[in-house]
Amino acid sequence: MSNITPPQNGSAPSDTFPAPTSGVSPSGIASPFPGYYVAPHLQYLIQNPGSPVFSFEQSQQPSACANTSIDQGLYSEIMNKLCSIEKRQKSMDSKLGKLEHIKADIKIFNKMSVIECRVSTLDLKLTVTENKLMEIERSRSFDSQNCDELKSQLKHFEKLVSGQCEHNKILSGKIDSLNSLNSQLSEDIIDLQSRSMRDNLLFFQCAGRAIV
Known part of the structure; x- marks a missing residue:
């Protein structure tokens, strides 16, 4: 609100003050200055000299100055x-607005602190998880190498077993031929033994014909 110079008696109404009234304000309260509009808060201050804003002398009453012009110094003071x-x-209002803004900033800062704490916790957990995954990968790589070695050894053993099976088949054939040969030799031996025993027989006092 800026300082406003009051209108002088008999001057034309300006854009700042409304046109002269009949002494009744728009709120229905009788104006103490007939012919001029007086704002309600000014009427209250004039009609209540004991207001904390300023103090009138007890001898000055609104009824006493109702028909006089407004004192310039008093009006300026008001x-x-x-x-x-x-x-x-x-x-x-500005300080309250700043205070509300500060409170909002504090709330945001507190929330950001909580979020940062949670993010730090998540980062720590993520780091631990990554370390465990790296250990699992190293273990898996070692297991994969062992598995490859076992596979190569298994293939080698399979080849050995396959070759041994072929060798066993050959040996089995040889054994069968040896068995058959052994059987034949046994028969030949028995025949030879029987022939030699016949030639070595001695017969005594047996009647018989002479063989020519």
Whole structure:
């Protein structure tokens, strides 16, 4: 609110003040200055000299100055104090706005702190998980190498077993031929033994014909 110079008696109405009234304000309260519009808060201040904004002398009553023009110094003092009040109110509103903004920033900071703590915890857990995965990969790589070695050894043993089976088949054939040969030799030996025993027989006192 800026300082406003009050209109003088008989001057034309300006854009700041409304046209002269019949002494009744729009709120229905009788104006103490007939012919001029007086804002309700100014009427209250004039009709209540004990207001904390400023103090009137007890001898000055609204009824006594109702038919006189507004004192320039008093009006300026009223407007200055009203401007001071308005400035203080704006300052308080600004400070309250800043305070609300600070509170919002504090809430955001607290939330960010909680989020950072959780993110740090997640980073730690992720690091532990990555270490475990690396250990599993190394173990898996070692197991894969062992598995490859076992596979190669198994193939080698399979080849050995296959070759041994072929050799066993050959040996089995040889054994069969040896068995058959042994059987033949046994028969030949028995025949030879029987022939030699016949030639070595001695017969005594046996009647018989002479063989020519």
